[in-house]
Structure formats: structure tokens, C-alpha cells
Amino acid sequence: MQKPSLIINRKFYERDTLKVAQDLLGCFLVRDYRGKIWRALITEVEAYLGEKDLASHASRGRTPRTETMYGEPGYAYVYMIYGIYHCLNIVTEKKDFPAAVLIRSVRIESVDHRKTNGPGKLCNFLKIDRKLNRWDLTKGEKLWLEPRDPKIKLSKIQKSKRIGIDYAQHCREYLWRFSIKS
DNA sequence: CTCGGGATTGAG
DNA sequence: TCAATCCCGAGC
Secondary structure, X not given: OOOOOOOOOHHHHOOOHHHHHHHHOOOEEEEEEOOEEEEEEEEEEXXXXXXXXXXXXXXXXXXXXXXXHHOOOOEEEEEEEOOOEEXXXXXXXXXOOOEEEEEEEEEEOOOOHHHXXXXXXXXXXXXXXXXXXXXXXXXXXXXXXXOOOOOOOOOOOEEXXXXXXXXXXXXXXXXXXXXXXX
């Protein structure tokens, strides 16, 4: 497989997280695993924004785990949940400001959508685990992102409450989950 | 299973 | 007194 011609660059990620989250819809998450390449259309994401966001791991400040979120934008933040699943996040905003976009659902051509329609499921399918934590997504190796096809018109972005964050008090109400029809 | 917080322990 | 260690709750 040839080197990708279009890779989303670091400036794209170094912006307001809510903007980046919505701009990622319709983009492609590309995974090269031992020479096999999948191009996954991003259809659902959630934003996690700053220490004030009680739903974010960073709400408790800098810890060894959250260090990735405080780092440079354009890196992967991968963590394990429930001891079974991995979740893939894309680090956003400037260094030292903790924020990221969780990839919740993707669609891959000729793959049953039920295999990739959840954050844990898509990591399982794309062989994404903590070895890819802090991976630089702008290198065009192993895991990177490519822009939307400008020819394809994006359906209206749906905004809704984030999933599975009942503990986050008032932050539960934020409409920081974004999706497109897929 | 992994993390992080509070509780407990124990060295000095 | 305080840091290392234990333990428990929570996590899409």
C-alpha cells in the first residue's frame, strides 16, 4: 500500500475541541496493522474538554494516565475500560490543556456495522490497544486520519448527551456527542 | 483489568 | 510525621 497522500496535520487538532470533534465526522480513521489497511469513516464522537469537565479523566488533574491528554495535540490517547475494552481518543488543543475526542463509531466498507459501532468494538476490530497510547497520528504510520472527501456532502450533525457518564453531575447535560447518519 | 482516592501501615 | 502500600469503587 502506498504512503497516504492526505494526512490530517497537527494544526487541525490544535483547536477548540468541540470544533475538532464535529470536523472529524466524515473523516477517515486509517489503520495499518501488519500491512492490512482499513479505512474507517468516523460517524460518532464525543468531546472531553478540560479539567472542569467532570466526565473527563482529566477532571482529577494530571496523573500518569492522563498525561497523554495534557500533551501535544494529534496524538492517540488509548485507555482500557472494564478490563476488556479499549477506547481511542484523539488529543486536541494546545499542550498542557487536557482535551480529547473519543471515537465512538465508525463504518468500514463491506464490514458489518455492528462490529464497529461502539468505542470498544471499533478498537477490537481495528486492533487498537494501549501500545498505541501516545502514538503520533500525523506520521502516516500504523494509525492516522485523512480528511473528508470534499465531494461527499455531510448529513446534518446530530448533537446529544454523552454516554455512560452519569457520575459527571451537571456535565452530563452537555451536548458534546456528535454523530452523522451512516 | 486499571486507575485513583482514601484508609491503613510502618519506618524513622 | 509522612510516604509507601493496601483496598475498594467505578468504568461506554
